[in-house]
Amino acid sequence: MRPLAVADLNPAVLNVQYAVRGELAIKADELNERLRSQEHRDKLPFSKVISSNIGNPQQKGLDQPPITFTRQTSNPADRASPALCSQCHSDGSKARDSVSYSITEGCFTLYARNMIEGLVVLTCVAALMEYPPLIDIVKDKWPSDVIERAQQLQAEIGSIGAYSHSKGIPLIRKHVAQFIEERDGFPSDPEDIFLTAGASAGVSLLLNVLITPHKTGILIPIPQYPLYTATLAQYSGVPLPYHLSETDGWSTSLEEIRAALTKAEADGTGVLPRALVVINPGNPTGALLDEKTMEELVWLCEEHSLVLLADEVYQDNLHRRAAHPFHSFKQTVRRLRSPVPLISFHSISKGVFGECGRRGGYFECCNVAPDVRALLYKMVSVGLCPPLSGQIGVDCLVRPPRAGEPSHARWKAETDAIHAALAQRTALMAARLNALPGVSCVDSPGALYLYPKLELPAGAVEAARKAGKEADTLYALELLEETGICVVPGSGFGQKEGEHHYRLTCLCPGVEEYVGMLEKFHVGFLKRYGSSA
């Protein structure tokens, strides 16, 4: 039999590039592996890899804890002293060591209880859904709103081991609609909500259904989050790039989008523009759209019959919220009474939630005809349903504890602390990067990243060319090898010809030390490649 070869595969797959998990991340994995062995560890100039390449807040090595309301992370400081067995008066730990059956049942139950209350990390709404009998054990100890929430979801869902409705659990979709109504001040219909395995699954579905066998053009910002270019490559859509303006804080310019449309028409390739992707707040730029630009974008979509795909996964990541509040495209479309078809995406992976691994998100359809919506439903039903744990995550995202509820004070303290840490790190990193020779960095109001621009010496550009790499890839690789800091080169997000950037996250703890390493590396890199800057 002939072995399966790459040539046998869908050629579109070969064109898919996803820099966030690309060459740099693979190299970082290798280095992590080497750090595990004493022999190799001694030969490396750093003791740990700092994962600044991906917005994955709860990743090992970063310090963002899960929100207690969702997960009830056990904090050793909060741990009550273990209860004692009524029969033998021990803490039940005999049960752990015993291989005989002589331990009392009370002791065994207590051991399990003390383990659960004191040691096991993943509990709360999510955990009560995983293991409903836990409710009886914790009901007098955990906040009553957590217990009530879990009971309500249990009554609706039953076992989380069962498939749900393909669009997601109806009650959770209702809660999403309520959240949107409250956020925007306009009605939202649960039937327009589709729960997804993260925003990625929703984006992928929409691009899949929008791209027809004729040449379908999708307007995407540059720089962009590479989910878009990767998915367009997968489904053979045509990216129509429009450049964001770095000198104007990465703003979105209508002229750039019009120019991209004109170019698509002038190319004479028959590409039909079908949709406009807007990432707001932006990734990798962190820029936030103002309401006037949002209105203009909606009118532009009207004028060119474009579907508006609004990626709003960073809506809760705004560092100066009083000065820069978030406005959704749903609100703009409704306020303008626009007929533009709009799909907006949200996720539990970002914000202060950071539950990336749980895979939860949703999209809302607005001005989407019932027969189109029915087709979307047909397509999601092929995948049966999004993960139940992700759906429960979405419920916690859209229904955080309210003021006056028992979990509210703690939830507020935790989420405030995460916002403050992100704001502080972002400001500090932007200031220090801007002070470096040959670096300019927009101090973003939102998202989880900075996207500094590099003026690289000609020597570095030449060395990269010889190595068959982009110059910012060379920079990022040397940064990783010298310091253990993993960032993503700008070439993965798109940039103007001859420009160089990299994206780093603002999630890494020990920011002073980390930025110090970046600075030292940068100065050394310039020297190495012949810049006197």
Ligand SMILES: Cc1ncc(COP(=O)(O)O)c(C=O)c1O
């Ligand atoms: C702009 C943007 N959209 C979508 C996603 C995907 O998020 P999810 O984890 O919900 O699939 C990301 C992840 O980083 C992102 O940055």
